[in-house]
Each structure stands twice: as structure tokens, then as C-alpha cells.
Amino acid sequence: MRILIVGGVAAGMSAASRAQRQNPDGEVVVYEAGEYISYAACGLPYVLGGEVRGEGFDRLVVRTPAQMRGRGISVRLGHRAEGIDARAGTLTVRGPDGVTTTEPYDRLLLATGADPVVPPFAQTGLEGVHVLKTIPGAQELDASLRGARRVCIIGGGYIGLEMAEMLRARDLSVVVVERLPDLATILDAPLRVPIRGALHRHGVDVRTGVTVTGLQGQGRVSGVETDAGLIRADTVLVAVGVRPNTELAEAAGARLGETRAVAVNRRQETSVAGIYAAGDNTQATHRVTGQPVWVPLGLTANRMGRVAGVNMAGGDASFPGIVGTGIFRTFELGVALTGVTQAQAEGAGLDAVSVDLSSTDSAGYHVSSQPVHIRLTGEKGTGRLLGAQIVAENHLAAKRIDVIAALLGVGATVEDLFETDLAYAPPFSSTWDFPLVAADKLLRQL
């Protein structure tokens, strides 16, 4: 049994480990185009902001090729997969020396991930223009920031907002430009208000409803041209979104889904026999709506990789789908969501209703208590829980989204949430923790 894996980060390495464990006699080879495997890409902002212990970027590497070899897995760095002959069962790979080889496989996993979108205006070749994805890319950004004074972040999504905090921690002047009329538009509007407030308090210059048209500079970038005038900046971070890397899958004849990511079944099998897909290039099923979604996140990638690894090696595992849980921090705020927002529920044709509640994370009288805002969404008629959004002024309280994520995973109702026996003591919660109060309020609307 020869298992080849294209891509050695989250999904690819999870799959390699599981496949090897499932079938220790099989051969597992991982081809990674970059210089690192198995690194925590989500940690890059925190290295840049000085919140990573010890040796910095290297600390993000979970496992090295040598460690994987010790576990019976071959890792080939700097190897780029260039083509697949699905009928013959071969993968064409170009090595770092430029030599191309054709490798036979029994099972092939495409864990090619997603790449940051770089709009045409940013493809200038100017220095000081960056995206955040890989360790070497982040090291270049780090070097760029050392001489910088004023950084323009293009994009007000979660990476832009995480980076705004990290750059302010480096005492840089920060401008965030967002084409849409608001930041963090994945959230329903009421939850976005405190985010704007936090950025304002921390001196971030926020410009929403502004479209970037080009970059200025000679050699190094000096400004960002927009439909609302020029923004001077000596460094630019482009964070306008990511796109699944599906070229290889398409070339092999694998079907893409409605989301334009690779379509798979619950076993992570693509439409081409013997070829699997997992990670940020792959579509998932939303357990709340039943619809296909593409939400490239670390836990999902790891989980898909495990499932693919087990199945490729002859086992039987099933990916349960996602409920769309996400979380990020920007300054003191924790921002989290799970399930669907009111807007997403309506888009999916659900008869949804949402309630908003502002409360405190711990007992209001306790010195530790900080404001927290929750929006809870349920389905009329069925009483089914559909989703929640939390913005917490002590960021850690946003992690309480997990209670709702857990209940969404088992198809629970708003009443189930209300009846949940949550932990209470004054430094942790109000007697009725805020998700319970929101559930009580929502029950009266269903």
C-alpha cells in the first residue's frame, strides 16, 4: 500500500500520522512545496506580535521531517506536485533540483490548502507588500516591519483584525482599509459595534467602505491608492481573504463543489477513485443547514486529515461536518461565532429569529467582570438552536461559544440550552450564565 500526500501542513500531516498508525506496513510519503511541515499557521500573528514563547517562528513547528521519519513517514520538502494521471495512478512531482519524477500511488491525498488572495493591484513587485501564510513569508514581513512606521492592512476580516492588534503592540501606526461598509462582516451588524470601538480605543485608523485601487512607491511601497484618496504606508499587509488551491484536483478531474472548493463525501473521497482531499482546499457540510460550506480553519483541516488518513489506509472513518465555529482576538476583545448568523440562516431559507443580550462574563459585582455581548439564533416552529455570536471584553469569555457549538453538533434545541447545568461561581459566571439568559429570551420569541 503506497499512500502519497500532497501538502504537509495541518491536514496533510494529520493524514500521514493516522494512515501510518492505521497501517504501519504501508508506505506514506508527503510532498510539501515549502520549507516547513506541520506548522501552526494560526500562530504567525502571535510570533509577529511577540506573544510566542522562546525561539519564535520555530516554536510553531509541531513536528519536523526527522520526527516524522522516526514514525515511518517520508517527507520531501521543496517538492511541488505538478500533475496527476488518475487512470494510471501516478503523481508527477518536481523536486527542489528541478527534476521531475512520476510516482505511483494506491491512494492519494490532496491537502493543498488555501492561498491568500492577491488582487491585481497588489501584484506590483514593490517591496513591503506582504500576505500572511507561511513561516518564510511571515519572516519577510517581520523584517519589513523592523524599519516600518506606518502599516496599512487591506481587509477587515479576522486576520486583519488580529494583525491590527499585533502591529499596535509593536508601536506601529496602523490603518485598516475595508471595502465593505463595516469590519468583521461575517457577524450580524449588532455584534460589530464593540469591535469598531476597540480599534478606535487602541488608535487604529479604520476606513470602511473604501476600495483600494493601487499601490504607490518606487522600489518600496509608499502608499495605498483608494477611491477615498491616498493612504501613506511603508508596509502593506494584504488580508482580503483566501482561495482554495484546487488546480491539482481539477487537473485530476475531481469535482469542485458549489463553494468552489473540492467536493468530497464523508470519507473525504473526491469524485475520482483513489483520490482524497482534506483541509483548506476542501468543502464540508454544515451540520446546521445541511448545505455545503467552505470554512478553512485549523481544527477542521486536522479533523479532515485524520479521517482521510484512516480511510486511505484501509480503515473506516467519517467526517461529521462542521458547525462553523470560529474565534479570534482583537485587542481585549474575544469574538466568536458558531452555527449560522441571522443573515446566514435567512440565506439558507431557515425561519430564524435572533435575540441580543449584553451582560457580564462573571458576577456583575465581582471585580473581574467585564461586558459580554451575545446574539443567539433559533428556528421558529422547531425550536432548534441555529447559532450564536459572542463579543467579550475579556477575550477569554468568547470561548463560551463552545457550549452552543456542542449543542449544535447534536441538533439540540434552544430549550436544551436553557436547561443546561452550567458552572457557576462568582469569578466565573453570573448565577444564570449569559447563554442561559439569552436562551430564556429567545424561547419567548420562538
Added chain:
Amino acid sequence: MRILIVGGVAAGMSAASRAQRQNPDGEVVVYEAGEYISYAACGLPYVLGGEVRGEGFDRLVVRTPAQMRGRGISVRLGHRAEGIDARAGTLTVRGPDGVTTTEPYDRLLLATGADPVVPPFAQTGLEGVHVLKTIPGAQELDASLRGARRVCIIGGGYIGLEMAEMLRARDLSVVVVERLPDLATILDAPLRVPIRGALHRHGVDVRTGVTVTGLQGQGRVSGVETDAGLIRADTVLVAVGVRPNTELAEAAGARLGETRAVAVNRRQETSVAGIYAAGDNTQATHRVTGQPVWVPLGLTANRMGRVAGVNMAGGDASFPGIVGTGIFRTFELGVALTGVTQAQAEGAGLDAVSVDLSSTDSAGYHVSSQPVHIRLTGEKGTGRLLGAQIVAENHLAAKRIDVIAALLGVGATVEDLFETDLAYAPPFSSTWDFPLVAADKLLRQL
């Protein structure tokens, strides 16, 4: 419709509010023996330790009698219920002036709570010997502590451990004496180890396996006599447990349960028609074992009170039972449990297996990450989730017990937990948050 309520703290006032809302034309009268209603007893340690904002003890009062009157509820402070004639439907009450009246009722709620156990050795009349339950009692303790130097806490349960922290925060010398061989024996043994470590680090003198035999002193306490010698102390806090106040219920002929608390059905009705019970005096059903339990806690009391209030006023509500969730802080540690421990599961005749895991609360490379310890318990054969225990060195991470509490409430399996789409970003969690890793480990044992 005349509804009388005996006891005006958590369950009693919740019931009063709900009954009034359910039937605004009915009469609701609350008799409270003490001087305060509707106060957060769980907050008392934090007032004593200086962690309550503003005016201190008064801050714990959620609602005053005047506020309740404005909502159509009569509150009689200093009124002690002395007897019930269930056949006649009357309650005998002694007022603060010593005058006894007989009050007719249509529905009667016994929300008489629980009182700290005061063993015979502590019934000496010496000054400086305290229990923690009421605001006036805590004010006396506060006064006692002002001149104190060395405090002996008798009892190593959660109140004793919360108070150990608060007294160290006042720079007092603290000894904790526990009769059992360990502290926090509600937890399985492996989880108790970090608790002992925290107390040691913070200079608390812990003496376990030591039985108190008497108190010494003239006028004021000067020492605690034990089977391991004398412990000098100028103040003593007795925190050896609480006992449900069932005298009134028993006098009315209401049945007690196996736990010796008042037995009720899901509507909070006692065995005597027209008489309800709710709160710390009342037995509940454990949703994991199906067995009767008595776990006097604030959220449970509030929830029972709501159910009783709705039903007394002609509505139809049902108490879902509890899953036994609890949490407390001692120094930097958060300690939480839900469902059953391995010991409790075995006691309930369940075929249980537990796994232990030590991990970090946020990504291990992130500066914020702190150790966390979890024990997860499941049922062999069925794969059902049975319980969890968490000790977290950043106390807030213990609140993640709620994910398991939510799943226990809906009868979920360990696999459901493993498949839960938990929130991940480096300042909040590892990619695989520790409850998922524990679930993965437990799945291999089931």
C-alpha cells in the same frame, strides 16, 4: 389565589417573581427569617477578600423588599415560619415582634435552604468562631478578621478552599484542617494533586486526616484541639458542610428523599398537596445516573424556584434535573466538575472508565498558556459520556467544563464530544482543545 413562600433568597425570590409574572392577579407573600432577601450568598467570600466592587456586602443584594413590592410581591423580613396545617391550608408565622399569626394559603413553597453544619465541638459560645452563610454572619466574620492574625478553617471542601485564598489575600496566616485524608474529596484523587500544590505555594498550612475534637479559649477562641495536637488560631471558620432545612417540611408531613432533602416531583411538588419545595432544601434527580441527589447550588436553586413559581401560579413547568456541575476558584486554580466522577459512577453501579490528560488551555507556544488537567469519564458498552473534572492553572479555563455539561444534559456520547466543533485560535485553545484530546483518548478505552 394566595401563594405563600417561606424563604426569600435564591429559590424563594425566583419563585415569587415567576409566580407573579404567571398570575399577576394573585397574591404572593414571602416570609424571610433573616434581614435580607435575594442576596448572592456565593459572593460572600469575595466581599471578605476585597474582590467585590463598590459598597461591599450591599452589592450582593440583587433586589430589595421595596423593589419586590413594586412588582406586586409582599416581603416580610424577620418572619419565621413555625408550623403548617396542610389540611387547613395554613402557615403559622412568628413576626419580629414575637406575634404569631396564622396565614391561609392556596399554594405554599418551602424554600428554607440549607444551614452550615455546626458540630458539637464548635458549639462553645466562644467569640471568633464563625460559619459563612448570611450577610450579617459574614459581617461578623469580617469584623472578627480585622483583629486576627491566624485563622483556622475547619473543612477542605470548596468553601474552605475559596476562603483560604480570600484570607491569604488579607495577609492572614491560614491553616486548613480536614478530617479526610485529602482536600476536595468530591474529585477523584488525580485531580486533587494540583490543589494541594497551589495551597502549598500560597503558604496555606494544610492538615489532612486530622480530626477536630474541641476548641480552646476564654471569651475568644485561641486554639483548635485535634487528634494531632493543638492548632493555635484567633479565628475559626467552620466549613464542614451544609444540611438541608427540612423541619418545616417534615412537620407538614412532606416526604424526605434518600438524600434526606425534601423529595419533589418534576413540578417541584412535595408529597403534600399544595406544598412545593425548591432550593437548597430540596432533592433533585441526577440526569446522568437517574438517581436522587442533593447538590445545593445557586443555579439549581434559582431554576427550581422558577419552576415552582410557574406551577404554583397555575402554569406548567418542569425541572429537568441536574448534571451536577460545580466550579470554584482557589488561588490561581479553577476547579470544576460535571456529571459523575469515577468514584460516583462506580457507586451508582455504572461500568465507567476514566482517562486523565494534562495539557495547556491555549496553544502551548502562546505566552498565555497555562497547564490544565482533565479527567473524562465514559460508560463502557454504550459509549455514553458520564462526566468530567477539570483543574486549570488559569482558573477561567475550568469553565470549559460547560461543554461537557451541555452534552451530558442531552445524553450525548464521548464520540459526540470528540466530534464537537470547538473554537480554536492560539490565545484561546490548542488546535485540538483539551476536551477533544481527552475524548479521543477515552474513545480508545470504551
